[in-house]
Amino acid sequence: MNVSTQTTETIGHAAHKSGTLSPREQGVLWDIEEHFWTSGADNARATTATNAVMVFPYPPGILQGDQIWTHLRERTGWRTVVMAERRVMRCRDIAILTYRVSAEKPDVPIYKALCASTYLNDDDRWLRISHQHTAVN
Numbered sequence: 382m383n384v385s386t387q388t389t390e391t392i393g394h395a396a397h398k399s400g401t402l403s404p405r406e407q408g409v410l411w412d413i414e415e416h417f418w419t420s421g422a423d424n425a426r427a428t429t430a431t432n433a434v435m436v437f438p439y440p441p442g443i444l445q446g447d448q449i450w451t452h453l454r455e456r457t458g459w460r461t462v463v464m465a466e467r468r469v470m471r472c473r474d475i476a477i478l479t480y481r482v483s484a485e486k487p488d489v490p491i492y493k494a495l496c497a498s499t500y501l502n503d504d505d506r507w508l509r510i511s512h513q514h515t516a517v518n
Contacts (some may be wrong), residue, residue, distance in 0.1 A: 399472045406476075407469055410507055414478055414498055417509070418462040422453040429509040430501065436513040438494075459484040459492075474502040481517075493517050 402410065417425045434445045441452050464480040471477075477499050484492045499511040 399470055402469055402471050402476060410469070410476060410478055410500060411464070411467070413500075413507060413509070414480075415462055415464065417498070417512070418457070418459045418482070418484055421457050422450055425453055425457060426450055428507070429512075430503075433509055434511045436511075438514060438516045458486060460486045476500045476502070476507070 401407075413428050417428065429449070432446050433449065434443065435449050436443050437452070441448075444452055461484070463483045465483070466479075466481045468479045469476060470479075477497060479495075479497045482492070482494050482496050484494075494514040494516050496515075497511075497513045498509055500507045501510045
């Protein structure tokens with residue numbers, strides 16, 4: 382069996398040609414992401430692909446499609462959200478946002494998590510195709 386000795390610099394795969402977004406595009410995506418937390422399930426649904434996948438601390442765990450909206454109807458509408466350690470990565474029509482969140486709403490302890498959302502630029506409209514939380518103390 383032959384093993385290729387090519388380095389990542391010589392491989393022509395799109396994943397090795399990652400880049401970033403313009404400041405305007407980053408602003409649009411961070412705005413969508415903040416509203417995902419603060420504007421309720423209907424807003425989150427409008428910016429999320431139909432068969433998206435989301436991973437939340439157990440329970441509920443891994444959700445897809447309509448399962449997401451049953452869960453989020455009761456768990457959105459955070460009063461304040463602070464996103465720190467923001468990072469953005471782009472590969473063609475896909476952008477990944479990663480951040481540390483601190484979210485607050487009445488009668489609920491402050492929620493802290495590491496998060497990642499993946500967006501697809503579909504006909505010049507960014508749609509969330511996945512979202513994941515890892516709760517932290």
